[in-house]
Amino acid sequence: MAYDQNNIFARILRGEIPCKKVHENEHALAFHDINPQMPVHVLVIPKGPYANLAEFNAKASVEEMSAFMQAVAETAKMVGVEDSGYRLVANNGEDAHQEVPHFHMHIFGGRRIMGRMIKAQD
Numbered sequence: 006m007a008y009d010q011n012n013i014f015a016r017i018l019r020g021e022i023p024c025k026k027v028h029e030n031e032h033a034l035a036f037h038d039i040n041p042q043m044p045v046h047v048l049v050i051p052k053g054p055y056a057n058l059a060e061f062n063a064k065a066s067v068e069e070m071s072a073f074m075q076a077v078a079e080t081a082k083m084v085g086v087e088d089s090g091y092r093l094v095a096n097n098g099e100d101a102h103q104e105v106p107h108f109h110m111h112i113f114g115g116r117r118i119m120g121r122m123i124k125a126q127d
Contacts (some may be wrong), residue, residue, distance in 0.1 A: 007056060007064050007069065008054045008055065008060070008107070009106050009107075010054070010058075012105050012106050012107050013035075014040075014048075014050050014105055014107035014109065015054065015107060017032065017034070017036070017050075018050070018052055019020070020112065023100075024036035024037070025037040026041060027047055027083055027084060028049075028076055028079055028080045028083055029077040030072050030075065030076050030079075031072060031073075032051060032052050032053070032068065032069045032072035032073060032076075033049055033050065033051055033052060033072055033073045033076035033077075033095075034049070034050055034052060034076075035047055035048065035049040035050075035076055035077075035080040035112075036048055038109050038111070040068070042113065043113040043114060043115055043117050044114070044115025044116055045081035045084050045085070045086050045112065045113065046111065046113055047080055047084055047090070047111070047112045048074070048079055048109050048111055048112075049077045049110045049112065050075050050107060050108070050109040050110075051065065051069060051108060051109075052101075053065055053069060053102075054107070055107065055108040056106045056107065056108065057097050057098060057103065057106070058095060058097045058108055059106045059116055060108065070110065070125075077093065077110055077112065080112060081112055081114070083101040084112070084114070085114075086112070086114030086115065089114065090114065091112055091113060091114035092111075092112075092113045092114070093110055093111065094110070094111040094113065095108070095110045095111060096109070105117070
């Protein structure tokens with residue numbers, strides 16, 4: 006998946022599209038999803054142009070990776086799901102239905118989530 010400089014997250018980072026910001030640090034931005042699937046549904050995106058996790062892993066600095074994960078943890082705390090629990094989801098690639106070609110993580114919470122993960126049947 007090639008990085009598209011005009012994807013919605015790149016446009017949010019450039020200030021062309023507004024977002025309901027929750028948290029920001031030097032390397033990451035967290036904001037409320039415009040189509041929430043849970044009472045708490047926040048996206049955390051790195052500020053660098055990474056299409057997916059593989060690209061983020063290959064090209065981001067250790068400082069960027071650390072700041073991204075710190076933003077995820079701090080955001081969960083800020084939106085009030087740190088103690089009750091939350092699910093992190095990163096859809097990666099076409100088969101996972103990644104809709105925006107910019108690596109991002111969803112924070113879902115606010116109620117019991119989706120049930121337990123189950124083993125796929127053969």
